[in-house]
Every structure is written in structure tokens, then in C-alpha cells.
Amino acid sequence: MTDHGNGRGDSIAIVGAGAAGAGAAYALRNAAIDVTVFEKSRGVCGRAATRRKNGCRYDHGANYFKDQDARVTELVTETLDTDGLAEAEGPIWTFDADGTVSEGRDTDDHKWTYRAGITQLAKRLFDRTEATIEKSTRVGAVERVDGGWTIADTDGTDLGRYDALLLTPPAPQTADLLAATEWDDDLRGDLETAVRDVSFRPTITAVLHYPFELDRPYYALVNTDKDHAIGWCSREECKPGHVPDGESLLIVQLGADWSADRIDDPPTEVIPDAADLTADLLDDDRLADPDWTDYQGWRYAQPGDAVAAEPLDRAAEHGVFFAGDWVAGEGRVHLALRNGLDTGDRIGKRLLS
Numbered sequence: 001m002t003d004h005g006n007g008r009g010d011s012i013a014i015v016g017a018g019a020a021g022a023g024a025a026y027a028l029r030n031a032a033i034d035v036t037v038f039e040k041s042r043g044v045c046g047r048a049a050t051r052r053k054n055g056c057r058y059d060h061g062a063n064y065f066k067d068q069d070a071r072v073t074e075l076v077t078e079t080l081d082t083d084g085l086a087e088a089e090g091p092i093w094t095f096d097a098d099g100t101v102s103e104g105r106d107t108d109d110h111k112w113t114y115r116a117g118i119t120q121l122a123k124r125l126f127d128r129t130e131a132t133i134e135k136s137t138r139v140g141a142v143e144r145v146d147g148g149w150t151i152a153d154t155d156g157t158d159l160g161r162y163d164a165l166l167l168t169p170p171a172p173q174t175a176d177l178l179a180a181t182e183w184d185d186d187l188r189g190d191l192e193t194a195v196r197d198v199s200f201r202p203t204i205t206a207v208l209h210y211p212f213e214l215d216r217p218y219y220a221l222v223n224t225d226k227d228h229a230i231g232w233c234s235r236e237e238c239k240p241g242h243v244p245d246g247e248s249l250l251i252v253q254l255g256a257d258w259s260a261d262r263i264d265d266p267p268t269e270v271i272p273d274a275a276d277l278t279a280d281l282l283d284d285d286r287l288a289d290p291d292w293t294d295y296q297g298w299r300y301a302q303p304g305d306a307v308a309a310e311p312l313d314r315a316a317e318h319g320v321f322f323a324g325d326w327v328a329g330e331g332r333v334h335l336a337l338r339n340g341l342d343t344g345d346r347i348g349k350r351l352l353s
């Protein structure tokens with residue numbers, strides 16, 4: 001087994017390379033702490049995700065992040081490389097359960113992504129660190145050993161020993177990890193209960209591409225009464241560098257109830273229904289027949305509430321920390337990043353005190 005610590009509390013394993021994990025690694029970049037990040041997927045930035053297909057680039061999870069947190073805004077606009085920082089151009093309009101579209105709901109907030117996609121946010125944060133990032137590695141079990149933590153992947157392969165642990169997967173996945181944790185303490189049960197109590201709603205994303213331009217006065221439509229099958233529909237071509245001229249790419253996010261009903265259905269059945277709903281909402285029959293499509297079922301898309309703080313504070317005494325949108329209390333990239341930064345600061349103070 002590789003021991004990443006030297007007994008002075010100077011190694012940490014971060015589970016998850018999303019905005020929160022990247023924020024924590026960034027906050028620890030100058031501390032004398034050896035940081036290893038384990039990420040189950042092949043890329044970084046988690047639910048703020050980008051894909052490339054047929055000359056298009058599209059953010060099929062979080063659409064953009066906002067400038068609503070001063071620390072995050074300063075980081076993005078002054079500290080990190082701003083080359084390729086881009087905004088979704090155009091207002092957000094609304095629609096109701098009947099599909100009636102109305103102007104408005106726009107604010108002065110920036111709607112940030114990058115020309116190369118929103119995943120650049122985590123990439124640029126990690127680039128500023130010395131952290132080791134182990135991709136395609138799903139952590140499956142954790143064990144308390146000699147005042148530290150050993151972790152293993154889902155095949156049981158040992159991933160080393162660390163002085164501290166930061167868990168950032170969505171709450172239901174973190175609760176599963178806690179359930180698989182060998183830690184002889186009532187605290188483990190209290191933690192699992194508190195984390196499992198956080199509700200998460202699913203979202204199905206249908207990506208619909210068309211070989212023609214759509215002339216609309218808005219970037220996106222959002223369903224405000226939450227009673228329409230579609231929750232959100234945006235035009236990825238409003239983001240610089242994402243869609244070639246003369247083409248359109250719609251990101252359609254189905255509402256929570258519709259998504260919950262259909263999350264286990266095959267994409268081949270879900271996509272045509274999503275395209276029909278889109279054609280109806282945008283009142284354009286051509287939209288029922290995209291020339292290519294893509295799909296992502298987000299089983300754990302966004303949290304409905306925040307985790308109880310008390311067991312998390314107790315866990316910190318044992319060197320286990322938690323970060324993410326469900327710790328912050330709302331599914332937003334800037335909040336997850338801020339929570340990761342703050343948690344990283346706290347870990348640094350605690351390990352090095």
C-alpha cells in the first residue's frame with residue numbers, strides 16, 4: 001500500500017473532480033499537502049460537462065456559471081487564464097405549463113462558459129495545482145486505519161493511505177460510499193443518514209441538432225411554473241465557438257417529473273418524444289426531426305436542499321470532509337466551486353495546525 005502521508009497530516013484524497021473538488025485542490029495548491037484526486041469518469045468538471053460531436057461543442061449538463069460570488073468572479077476574471085472565456089449571448093425568456101412563451105426574466109448576470117466548453121473551468125483550476133489526478137477511477141470503499149484513511153476502487157484495488165479525505169460526489173453517491181466505509185463509530189451512521197436525507201432531482205438532457213439556423217430573439221426558454229414536460233431549452237449556437245454557422249443545436253432539459261418517469265427508458269425512445277415536445281413548444285414542425293442527437297440521463301442532477309451541518313463538523317475532527325452543491329444547498333456551479341474553495345481552506349488550516 002502506498003502511504004501518501006508521513007503522519008504529520010499532510011496528504012489528502014479528494015473523491016470527485018467536479019467544481020467542488022477542483023476548488024478544494026486549488027485552495028490547497030500552496031499548502032504542504034500532497035493532493036490526489038480520484039475521478040470516476042474520463043474527464044474533469046463533473047456535472048458541468050462538455051461534449052464534442054460533428055464539429056459542435058456543447059455543454060450538456062450545467063449550461064453556464066454566473067458571477068454571483070465575488071471570490072469565484074475574481075478567480076475566473078483575474079487569476080485564471082481568461083483566454084476563451086465566453087458568454088451565452090441573448091436573453092432568457094419564460095414559458096408556462098401551456099407552452100405560452102413570454103419575454104423577460106433576464107438579469108445583468110454574466111452567463112459564463114468557455115469557447116472550448118464549461119469543463120475548462122475545472123481544467124484551468126487543476127492546471128494551477130500540483131495535484132495528481134487519477135481519472136477513470138471509481139472509489140468504492142473507505143477504511144479508517146491508524147488515524148488515517150485507506151481507499152480502494154470498486155474492484156477492491158488499493159488506492160493508498162491518506163491523512164484526510166474529501167468526498168464530493170452528489171449526496172446519494174456519497175451516502176453509498178459512507179455505507180461502504182469501515183469506521184467503527186456512531187458518527188458514520190449519523191453522517192450516512194444526514195447525507196442520504198438530501199433530495200436530488202433527475203434531469204434528462206436531449207441534444208437536438210439541425211442543419212439550419214433558428215431565428216429566435218432569445219438564448220433560452222425556462223419553464224417557470226415547473227408544470228411543463230420541458231424544463232429548459234437553450235440554443236448552444238449563442239455560445240461563441242460552439243456551433244458552426246448555419247446550424248442549430250438545442251439543449252433540451254426535461255422537467256423533474258418527466259425525467260423521473262423516463263430515466264430508465266432507452267434514449268432511442270426518449271429522444272423522439274423530447275423532439276416532438278420541443279417542436280410543439282417552439283412551434284416549428286421541423287424541430288421534430290433533428291439530423292443527429294445526443295442524450296444524457298442525469299440521475300442526480302441538482303439537490304433540493306442542503307445537508308445538515310452538525311455531523312459534517314464532527315466528521316472534520318476525524319479528517320473527513322465534504323464539499324459540493326449539496327453542501328452549499330443549491331445546484332449551481334459557482335456555489336459548488338465556492339464551497340470547494342472554502343472547504344480546501346478549512347482542510348489546509350486543520351491539517352497544518
Ligand SMILES: Cc1cc2nc3c(=O)[nH]c(=O)nc-3n(C[C@H](O)[C@H](O)[C@H](O)COP(=O)(O)OP(=O)(O)OC[C@H]3O[C@@H](n4cnc5c(N)ncnc54)[C@H](O)[C@@H]3O)c2cc1C
Pocket residue numbers: 015016017018019020021038039040041044045046047048060061062063064065066137138139140168169170173177203205253298300301302323324325326330331332333334336337
Ligand atoms: C442538467 C443539469 C443542468 C444544470 N444547469 C446548471 C446551470 O445552468 N448553471 C449552474 O450553475 N449549475 C447548473 N447545474 C448544476 C451544476 O452542474 C452543479 O451544481 C455543479 O456542477 C456541482 O459540482 P460538484 O463538484 O458539487 O459535483 P459534481 O460536478 O457532480 O462532481 C462530483 C464528481 O464526483 C465524481 N464521482 C462520483 N462518484 C465517484 C466515485 N465513487 N469515485 C470517483 N469519482 C466519483 C463524478 O463523476 C463527478 O465528476 C446543472 C446540473 C445539471 C445536471
